[in-house]
Amino acid sequence: MARSTVRPESEDRHVEEEQEVARRLLDSAAKLSYDPATEVxxxxxLDKDFHGASPEWSTLYSTAYWAELSDAQRKELTRQEAxxxxxxxxxxxxxxxxMVLRDMYAKDPTDPRFQWALTEVADECRHSIMFARGAAKLGAPAYRPRRLAIELGRAFKTVAFGEAAYAAILVAxxxxxxxxxxxxRDERVVPFVRTINNIHVVEESRHMKFARDETRRRLRGASRARRQFHALVIAIASYVIVTSMVGRRVYESAGLDVERAVAEARANEHHKxxxxxxxxGLMEFLASAGLLTRPALAFYKRAHLI
Structure with missing residues (x-):
């Protein structure tokens, strides 16, 4: 007997709702997007009288080492951290x-979700160039994650699919x-960095909306085993991302005692x-999606995200 190709009405309704979300995101992008080449x-x-980030977000803020630093040293540290x-x-x-391009490969280009995905990729290309120029203007070297993180990232982008890809995007x-x-919003932060952050916040709000919706969609009807597996993959990816944000080289570039800085940063309860x-809010979403399993929680706790 031939298998029916008629989709359930509920599935059609979900598709229509998801396409409408994509249309709204496309409309928003058309009305409120920025060109960093001209906006920044x-x-x-560079005015060195400014911080590169809010001091309270420094990995050393509130530590004994922070108290010993001069104002100029604190500002240099936050610029390197940013x-x-x-x-x-x-x-x-x-x-x-x-991951997004692979997910959309050979799919229907007339679908608003396909068009939004390409819009998101275009946004991310501009953001990456903007961040690169910003880091250079802050007088920083080319910071890169540890070799292990780079290789784990290479593996993740190759094998991650569905909710694992979109939920990891959301976490980052x-x-x-x-x-x-x-x-x-912080007037202590150098103005061009404030502009960069504003552009990223505005445009990433649309990306996060899409990532949340895609995560929910991909989990619809997912088996317990699949949910458990992807919960762990997402948590490991999150741990690697968060622990890669500020490395040892930052303290060296800021002219600090690297071993002491690393030790005090690791013990900094304020930053945690x-x-x-x-x-x-993120953890609440992951819990509602069934992605805060016991093994996953262990990695979120190690990364001080929960």
Whole structure:
């Protein structure tokens, strides 16, 4: 007997709703998008009287070492940390672009979801260039994740699919979003960095909406085994991303005692608390999607996201 090709009415309704979301995102992108090449002040020389990020977000803020640093040293440290976060953003945005393009490969180009996915990739290309120019203007070297993180990222972008890809995108963007919302409003932060953060926050809000919707869609009807497996993959990816944001080289570039800085940063309860509070909404979403399993929780706790 031939198998019916008629889709259930509920499935058609879901498709229509998802396409309508994509249309709204496309409309929003058409009305409110930025060109970093012209919106950011690239020409004015770096003013070292400013921080590169809100001091409270520094990995050393509230530590004994922070108390010993001069004002100039604190500002240099936050500039190097901001550049490192931007470089980590570039690394993950390149992973994101490859996953989205692979997911959309050979799909219906007339579908608004397909068109939105390409719009998102275009946004991420501009963001990566913007972050690269911003890091260079902050006077930072080319920060890169550890070799193990790079290889894990290479494996992840190759094998991750469905909800694992979109939920990992969401985790990375949510963590950046909260800190950048603080930085873009902080008048102590150098103006061109505030502009960069504002552009990223505005445009990434659409990406996060899409990632949440895609995560829910891909999990619709997922088996318990699939949900358990992808929950762990997402948590491991999140751990690698978050722990790659600021590395040892940052402290060296800022002229600090690297071993002491690393030790005090690892023990910094203020920074751990900031990370946990910034991820409260994200953890609530992952729990509602059934992605906060016991093994996954272990990695989120190690990354101080919960």
């Amino acid at each position: 002040d690239w020409d004015t020389p 550049a490192s976060v931007a470089s980590t953003g570039i690394w993950f945005e390149m992973i994101l672009q490859q 963007e949510e963590v950046l979003d909260v800190m950048q919302r603080d930085w873009m 608390s900031l990370m946990r509070s910034s991820c409260a």
